């Protein structure tokens with residue numbers, strides 16, 4: 001398989017894939033992905049975000065991701081991690097209202113302070129006035145999908 005630009009080495013990916021594919025089915029299920037992502041710094045990864053991400057890379061429509069699509073999924077997750085870190089300017093591990101506003105503005109969204117407050121409350125699962133990594137991804141995907149429908 002040819003190495004695509006920006007996608008890590010196939011041997012590295014294959015090792016990660018095998019670790020994530022706990023039941024050795026050759027496909028990554030939502031549960032397996034959730035366990036893999038929860039092993040990092042984050043506690044239980046938002047299941048709705050997992051479902052959205054699997055859906056984006058599940059070309060066979062089985063609710064799972066094959067090794068062929070895993071490279072793209074992995075890159076997607078690491079891109080989001082970098083993006084999240086760059087917007088978390090105070091390194092608190094979460095995104096507050098000002099940081100969310102900066103992030104959404106840089107994505108090209110012109111939202112009122114009121115709407116940003118609404119989004120923050122909707123995706124703030126723990127009621128702390130901030131958004132965690134997994135909820136941030138969900139917020140951005142939902143926003144992206146809603147705005148694509150409006151256009």
Ligand SMILES: [Ca+2]
Nearest residue numbers: 021023025027
């Ligand atoms: Ca599996």
Ligand SMILES: [Ca+2]
Nearest residue numbers: 088092094095
């Ligand atoms: Ca922060």
